[in-house]
Amino acid sequence: MTKLAPLKSQSNVKLGDTILEVDNLKMYFPIRQGVLGAAKPLKAVDRVSFNLGAGETLAIVGESGSGKSTIGRAVLQLLKPTDGKVVWMGNDIAGLKPRAMRKHRADLQIVFQDPLASLNPRMTVGDIIAEPLTSLYPKMKRTEVRERVSQMMAKVGLLPQMINRYPHEFSGGQNQRIGIARAMVLEPRLIVADEPVSALDVSIQAQIVNLLERLQEEFEMSMLFISHDLSVVRHISHRIMVLYLGNVMEIADRIELFEKPRHPYTQALISAAPIPDPDKESSKKRIILEGDIPSPLSPPSGCVFRTRCPRAQSKCTKEIPELAGRGARTDRKVACHFPD
Numbered sequence: 086m087t088k089l090a091p092l093k094s095q096s097n098v099k100l101g102d103t104i105l106e107v108d109n110l111k112m113y114f115p116i117r118q119g120v121l122g123a124a125k126p127l128k129a130v131d132r133v134s135f136n137l138g139a140g141e142t143l144a145i146v147g148e149s150g151s152g153k154s155t156i157g158r159a160v161l162q163l164l165k166p167t168d169g170k171v172v173w174m175g176n177d178i179a180g181l182k183p184r185a186m187r188k189h190r191a192d193l194q195i196v197f198q199d200p201l202a203s204l205n206p207r208m209t210v211g212d213i214i215a216e217p218l219t220s221l222y223p224k225m226k227r228t229e230v231r232e233r234v235s236q237m238m239a240k241v242g243l244l245p246q247m248i249n250r251y252p253h254e255f256s257g258g259q260n261q262r263i264g265i266a267r268a269m270v271l272e273p274r275l276i277v278a279d280e281p282v283s284a285l286d287v288s289i290q291a292q293i294v295n296l297l298e299r300l301q302e303e304f305e306m307s308m309l310f311i312s313h314d315l316s317v318v319r320h321i322s323h324r325i326m327v328l329y330l331g332n333v334m335e336i337a338d339r340i341e342l343f344e345k346p347r348h349p350y351t352q353a354l355i356s357a358a359p360i361p362d363p364d365k366e367s368s369k370k371r372i373i374l375e376g377d378i379p380s381p382l383s384p385p386s387g388c389v390f391r392t393r394c395p396r397a398q399s400k401c402t403k404e405i406p407e408l409a410g411r412g413a414r415t416d417r418k419v420a421c422h423f424p425d
Contacts, residue, residue: 089233092222093191093271098174104274104307105137105160112155112168114332116382128381129155131331132410133169139274142301142308144318144339146354148378149327153311156328157277160185160309161193174274191221194268196229198280200260204252212247214238214266221271233270240303241266241296258289262296269300276301277309282317294321315358319343327351330381330389333408337417347417347424349394350374388422396423 098104112130117123136142145153148369152281158164160171162178178189194217196202196369204213212233218225234244236302241262252260261281268276278297282290301308312318318325318339325342327334327350335348346352353372360369374393379385385392400422408420 087235089229091327096214096274098274098304100140101138103136104139104174105170107136107156107160108134108170108172110134110156111167111172112152112159112164113167116280127405128331128384130159130386133328133331135326135333135401137275137307137337139307140301140305141324142310144322144325145328146312146313146315146318146325149313150378150381151328151378152331153313153328155280155331157279157309157311160275161195161277163195171363186222191217191271192274192320193261193270193277194273195279196261196268199284200257200264201252203264203297206252206261209249209251210238210243210255210263213252213263214270217267217271227385232313234266237266237270237409240300241269242292257285257302258292261285261289261293265293265296265300269304272304273306275307275309277311279311280313281310283312283314290317297321309363310397315354330378330384332389333418333420334390334415335419335421341417347419348421349396349425350390352425389422396421398423 091098092315110133111128112131112145113126113128114187115124116127118125128314135166146157147153155164159166162171162181167177167251170177173189199248208216211231211234214237215230217327218230218233235248238245240247243259243262243266251254252263255263281297282293285293310318310321322339324336325339326336327348329350330339333334335342335351342351343355347353353374356372376393379389380391387403388397388401388406391397395403406420406422406423408418410416
């Protein structure tokens with residue numbers, strides 16, 4: 086196959102440079118209670134701040150309903166933030182109108198959780214992967230589009246002769262490869278991977294994770310990797326952000342967070358993750374959280390985790406803990422009045 090020229094000119098951004106800054110992001114959804122009741126805000130994401138470097142993978146973890154996917158969609162402007170900034174490559178894109186946002190679309194792509202549901206069953210694989218190119222680059226020649234599609238299919242492990250088949254003719258893992266090819270054909274600088282392996286068999290999960298890592302190295306792209314599977318997160322991420330009820334509990338380097346978690350919620354999550362070694366698994370201490378996650382319609386006062394926290398004190402009911410660096414490490418941040 087002919088080696089095609091890059092779609093975009095090379096930027097001055099180097100690996101490690103900050104390309105995404107999210108500041109005080111809020112995503113509230115008005116929920117009306119009863120026919121005549123007043124609308125009440127459901128706080129899906131509340132005051133979330135983080136940054137992402139070029140070539141870096143930031144994993145976002147937490148229980149179901151913690152706001153992980155909502156953050157990913159707000160970063161891509163698939164959902165418009167209630168408040169806060171989303172600064173991409175120096176430009177605040179929060180709230181941009183579709184026409185203004187269009188010039189950033191080639192850089193910002195997503196891989197969805199359900200491989201088959203995210204693909205149009207009436208389109209062939211070739212048309213599905215080519216759609217982003219024909220939409221954002223309408224002047225591109227058909228021969229070049231087909232060549233780029235064939236090359237991307239080969240990169241994700243699909244045979245080019247499958248180009249005229251339909252999604253229902255493929256397995257779940259193959260459909261996820263199609264979804265990845267569709268996202269990667271634009272050579273994006275950021276991929277939001279929204280639980281991309283949770284619907285797949287364990288053996289296939291490893292293949293997809295390894296594929297994402299290989300593509301990340303080749304294209305020097307960044308990733309927001311959303312997951313509830315800590316074993317996958319530990320393998321693929323550079324840093325990890327822990328969410329609870331739409332709030333950030335802790336942000337830290339992957340190794341540091343797993344070896345010494347400081348927030349009690351992080352400690353509970355890691356204690357629940359299985360360890361491959363049977364001896365270590367049987368002897369490890371488990372932290373059992375009591376109660377259920379409160380409703381985001383009526384979150385607790387002060388620290389949102391206090392109703393389930395074994396360290397909660399009177400201060401936790403009155404003051405919201407600041408997400409701040411603790412001790413000498415300012416890059417490690419914990420939102421807790423009494424971090425371990």
